[in-house]
Amino acid sequence: MNQNIYRSMSRGYFILLIPGLILLAFFYVYPLLNGVYLSLTSWDGVSRTKDFVGFSNYINIFSDSRFLNSLSFTFKYAIVSTILSNIIAISVAMALVSKIKFQNFFRGLYFFPAVLSMLIIGFIWKQIYFRFIPYLGEQLNIDVLQTNVLGNQDTVFWALVVVTVWQASAILIIIYMAGLQTIPQEVYESADIDGARGLKKFFTITLPLIVPSITICLILAMKQHLMVYDYIVAMTGGGPGFATESVTLLIYNLGFLNNRFGYGTAAALLLFLMIVIISFIQIYFLRKKEVQL
Amino acid sequence: MNLKKLGVYAFIITGGLAILFPLYLTVITAFKTPEETRVSFLALPESFSFANFIQAIEMTNYVQGFMNSFMITGISIVFIIILGSSVSYSIARNQDKKFYRVMYYFFVSGLFVPFQVLMLPLIQQLSAIGMLNKWGLILLYITYSLFQSVFLFVAYFKSIPRELEDAALIDGCGVFRTFWHIIFPMLKPMTVTVAILNIIWIWNDFLMPLVVLNNSSDWTLPLMQYVFESQYSANYNLAFASYLMVLMPVIVVYLFLQRHIIGGVSDGAVK
Numbered sequence: 001m002n003q004n005i006y007r008s009m010s011r012g013y014f015i016l017l018i019p020g021l022i023l024l025a026f027f028y029v030y031p032l033l034n035g036v037y038l039s040l041t042s043w044d045g046v047s048r049t050k051d052f053v054g055f056s057n058y059i060n061i062f063s064d065s066r067f068l069n070s071l072s073f074t075f076k077y078a079i080v081s082t083i084l085s086n087i088i089a090i091s092v093a094m095a096l097v098s099k100i101k102f103q104n105f106f107r108g109l110y111f112f113p114a115v116l117s118m119l120i121i122g123f124i125w126k127q128i129y130f131r132f133i134p135y136l137g138e139q140l141n142i143d144v145l146q147t148n149v150l151g152n153q154d155t156v157f158w159a160l161v162v163v164t165v166w167q168a169s170a171i172l173i174i175i176y177m178a179g180l181q182t183i184p185q186e187v188y189e190s191a192d193i194d195g196a197r198g199l200k201k202f203f204t205i206t207l208p209l210i211v212p213s214i215t216i217c218l219i220l221a222m223k224q225h226l227m228v229y230d231y232i233v234a235m236t237g238g239g240p241g242f243a244t245e246s247v248t249l250l251i252y253n254l255g256f257l258n259n260r261f262g263y264g265t266a267a268a269l270l271l272f273l274m275i276v277i278i279s280f281i282q283i284y285f286l287r288k289k290e291v292q293l
Numbered sequence: 294m295n296l297k298k299l300g301v302y303a304f305i306i307t308g309g310l311a312i313l314f315p316l317y318l319t320v321i322t323a324f325k326t327p328e329e330t331r332v333s334f335l336a337l338p339e340s341f342s343f344a345n346f347i348q349a350i351e352m353t354n355y356v357q358g359f360m361n362s363f364m365i366t367g368i369s370i371v372f373i374i375i376l377g378s379s380v381s382y383s384i385a386r387n388q389d390k391k392f393y394r395v396m397y398y399f400f401v402s403g404l405f406v407p408f409q410v411l412m413l414p415l416i417q418q419l420s421a422i423g424m425l426n427k428w429g430l431i432l433l434y435i436t437y438s439l440f441q442s443v444f445l446f447v448a449y450f451k452s453i454p455r456e457l458e459d460a461a462l463i464d465g466c467g468v469f470r471t472f473w474h475i476i477f478p479m480l481k482p483m484t485v486t487v488a489i490l491n492i493i494w495i496w497n498d499f500l501m502p503l504v505v506l507n508n509s510s511d512w513t514l515p516l517m518q519y520v521f522e523s524q525y526s527a528n529y530n531l532a533f534a535s536y537l538m539v540l541m542p543v544i545v546v547y548l549f550l551q552r553h554i555i556g557g558v559s560d561g562a563v564k
Contacts, residue, residue, distance in 0.1 A: 005462070012468025013383045017396065020380040020443075023436040027415065028403055034414040045417070092308055095301045108551045109309050115543050115554065117497040119515045120536050123522060124315050127529055132318065132334055166312070174559045227407050230499050233519070248409045248500075255413040256504075265413050272410040279405060 038265045045261030057266035067267060069242055070250045077157065077246070078225035081164040086217055088165060089172035094206070096173070097180045107177070114170035122234025125163045126150065129235075150236055153243050160244065163231055168224065172217045179213030180206070208289070215286040219279050226275055247271050323534040330530060345534035352524070353535055357510070358517040359542070365427055365513060366495045369434040373491050376435060377442030378480055382472050384443065385450035397447060403440030408501060416504055425507040433505065434495050442487045445561060449483040482560075489557035496543065514539045 039057055041050040061067050096106055113121070129150050137145025149155040183206065191205050207214075229248040232238060238245035238253070245253070247267065254264030322330060323345055324338040349355065380400065387393035419429045453476070461471045477484075499515045506512055512520070518539055522532075547554060 005465070009462060009468050010387075013387055013393075016379045016383040016468065016472070020376055020400065020439055021396075023376075023432065024400065024403070024439065027433055027436040028406070028411065031411040031415040031418055032406070034418070035411065038414055045413075088308075092305070095305050098301055100298075100301060100305065104552075106305055106309060107555065109312060111551075111555050111558075112547065113312060114558065115493050115497075115547055116540055117499070117515050117543075119497075119499040119519060120539050121315075123518070123532070124319055124536055127322075127532060128315060128318065131529060135334055166315070171558060174555055178559050223407075227409060229409070233499075234522075248407075251409050251412065252504075255416075261413055261417075268410045268413065272406060275407065276405050 035265045035269060038262050039269055041262040043262040044259040045255060046259065050262075053262070057263050058270070061263070061266055061270065066242060066245070067247075067250065070245045070247050073157075073244060074226060074228065074247045077160060077164075077228065078222055081161050081168065081225045082218060082221040084161065085165045085168045085172055085221055086214070089169045089176050089217065090210075092169065093173050093176035093180055097177055107174070110173050111170050113167040114174075116167070118167065118230035119234050121167055122163065122231040125159075125166075126235045129159055151240055153240055156236060156240065156244055160228075160231060160235065163235070164225065164228070168221060172221060175217055175220075176210065176213050179210040183209050211286055211289050215283060218286070219282050222278060222282065223275055226271070226278075319533050319537055319540075322530055323537045325530055327528060327530055345530050346538060349531055349535035349538055352531075353517045353521045353538075354512075355514075355517070355535075355538055358512055358514040361427065361511055362496060362513040362515075365431055365434070366492055369431050369438070369495055370488055370491055372431075372435045373438040373442060374484055374488060377439060377487060378446050378477060378484065379472060380439065381443050381446030381450060382476055385447045386455075397443070400439055400443040403437065404444065406440075408437065412500075412504060419505065425505055427506065427511040430501060430505045430511075433501060434491075438487075438491050438494075441490065441561075445487055446480065446483055449480065453479055485553065486557040486560045489554050490561045493554075493558075 038050070040052060040054060042053045042057070043050040092110060096103060096110070100106070130148055133145050133149060134147065137143070137147075144152075144155060149159045187205060187209070188201070191201055227248055228246045229252075232244055232246050232249050236244045238249050248271070251264050251268045251271070254260045254267060258264075318334070321335075321337055324341050324343075326342070326344075329336075329338060384393050384397050384400070388397075415433075416425070419425050424432070458471050458475050461475050462468070466474075497515065498513075499519065502513045502516045503519070506516060509520075518535065521535070
């Protein structure tokens, strides 16, 4: 190609990149770096002066029981929700790809929760827990259900997990269905000849072949659940007490309610670090288990 | 039909009912009066009265919330598609250069950065330049959509042959015209995927409008709902009518475009 055309082309390509670069520099790189700086100060978010305090926010945070509680709640919630929603999604996806009638209808129904607002779903379930579950508890004579399950330290965790699994399974089902449909029928036929049955067939054939889908689903679900915010705000507001204050809600509260801006930024960056580490661990371990046909 | 098949159907139908139940409760409660609900939770309403809906529309300023959500989503999507595809074009066609390979990782790195991490410094920054309004919010959506859309579009470019555009470029058709007239139309399947993923995200998003939209005249539907939630404590029939109103646009669109939406989301996730 002629030199002039080539030069004007590389200019053209670069110009196409510029608007994106500017936006990222302004709304992504700058706040991220500024956040790193602010996390080293004791800034309250309002005053003019920002006192540099070094790493003391990061040191103090690990002896702050509010942060540690919040972290342990968030991890427990994310791990339990991730495992349950993935087990349910694999089971439903396997049922849906087996030759059933109305497959498209059921697929549409099961995916439906994924397009709905998490906040509104949280409000709807809050009303269900508040009005319908106590009513059901009375009818069935189950004591635990007769009180508000969201107001009880022991039951609120599971109440949140139920809503999460109800909605989060939807997208996982679609991903697992796509993964299952790539397994050629011959693999199962030869397994039948070898005499593999039921669960053995599942663990030796199906599961290893859908490892790529499992990787995607675990990372997707874990990241989403570690960032839980909408359900908490809609259903518990972090209560009872601080029992369900997720890390993201804690960041919000520290920054906007408690005037501890620097400290809140430090908490946010720690959460970020954890998400990156967890994602890489998941990718690393599941890569090893991948099987090629 | 054998026993195993029967088990599969029983399982799927039970799960389906579990999905429908909260929605069923939402719809019937929205049409009932408090007295009817007191008599029975699960029964259908005696008559379908729209009184709850009319009251909810007035109380939550529904029309304005809808218009705001619609406008914010619509404007964002147009720019997301244009910017996402053109940035990706530039990156995908220059993978032989180190600068553009670095750029790819730079754009995609944001996939690991949750909004909450940027939130506090970002709000200070927006407030300093007077952008805590719907325009600031739209800019944020456009920026943060790039992480995923660059990832998806660049992957899609691998499947688009270069012969056609090379011919156009040699004929003196510049980079921009080549992109717009030849490349962009060929991206259509991925453009639909990107549009669907971002519409679902922006329409339902709550946290970003909550921290960015200072002025109540800019509020989106989820934010309106959040603000008015405390006023429903006495009348949950009204609450359910209001929830249903917020979900309604999504339900209607889903009924018509179900196949495209599921296809789009699964393409987006599997890539």
